Amino acid sequence: MRRKSNPLTNQVAKDALRKLEAVEIAHSGAHPKYAIYDARGNVLATTSLRHSSTRDIPVRHVKDDLKVSLPFVLDLARCPKDKDDWLKAIGAIPAE
Amino acid sequence: MNCDVELPKKPEVVYAEVVGSHDYWFTIGPKGDFMGTQFGKGVLADDIGQTTLYDLAPSQLVLLEPIPVAVEFDDESWVVSFAEANVNASGETFQEAIEMLKEMIAFDYAFFGDSESVLGSGPKNQLAVLRRYVRS
Numbered sequence: 001m002r003r004k005s006n007p008l009t010n011q012v013a014k015d016a017l018r019k020l021e022a023v024e025i026a027h028s029g030a031h032p033k034y035a036i037y038d039a040r041g042n043v044l045a046t047t048s049l050r051h052s053s054t055r056d057i058p059v060r061h062v063k064d065d066l067k068v069s070l071p072f073v074l075d076l077a078r079c080p081k082d083k084d085d086w087l088k089a090i091g092a093i094p095a096e
Numbered sequence: 097m098n099c100d101v102e103l104p105k106k107p108e109v110v111y112a113e114v115v116g117s118h119d120y121w122f123t124i125g126p127k128g129d130f131m132g133t134q135f136g137k138g139v140l141a142d143d144i145g146q147t148t149l150y151d152l153a154p155s156q157l158v159l160l161e162p163i164p165v166a167v168e169f170d171d172e173s174w175v176v177s178f179a180e181a182n183v184n185a186s187g188e189t190f191q192e193a194i195e196m197l198k199e200m201i202a203f204d205y206a207f208f209g210d211s212e213s214v215l216g217s218g219p220k221n222q223l224a225v226l227r228r229y230v231r232s
Binding site for chain 1: 170172173175176177182183184185186187188195196199200202203204207208211214215216217218219
């Protein structure tokens with residue numbers, strides 16, 4: 001069977017969420033949930049990861065939750081982009 | 097051997113539905129013609145389909161109207177989206193993805209409702225959409 005490489009894994013998403021200073025929200029249910037805030041404490045986005053001990057399970061939905069493209073999430077996780085870049089990308093702060 | 101068999105054209109619309117514990121796919125052709133039913137994982141890779149949620153069980157939330165859900169499969173995982181409210185989920189099986197989506201709809205409805213005074217414009221719009229479909 002043809003297989004695609006799926007770069008947006010649980011681990012990559014966790015790295016990106018760390019960059020965005022996402023806060024894990026305590027809530028019932030099977031999946032860990034996160035909220036991302038701006039500097040004034042406003043909620044800008046929420047997302048969730050799949051509950052699994054495996055680091056490389058795909059979580060392609062996270063890019064839609066964050067309202068950015070797959071390459072953008074990868075750049076967040078792998079360093080070229082930071083939270084300010086994301087805030088500009090979603091229109092929360094003006095782009096330069 | 098007869099070599100004149102015309103290969104089936106790629107369907108343009110795919111409708112997915114969970115029936116019991118199986119993932120059923122109803123394939124509709126370009127002219128709306130019924131092209132068959134399949135169930136299981138991986139039968140229609142790369143196609144985008146749609147399904148509808150009629151409840152949010154096990155959550156106690158009540159649906160005011162059915163929720164349209166976009167469905168995507170890419171050989172590795174299912175991605176399902178309530179696009180209008182930007183609530184998304186994925187899973188190894190269609191059922192798993194749908195359960196996660198229901199959980200996230202219930203979570204966003206409660207969390208955004210509790211945080212209403214500090215919602216950014218995106219979540220504010222999401223909450224407005226969710227309130228058109230869901231009530232406690």
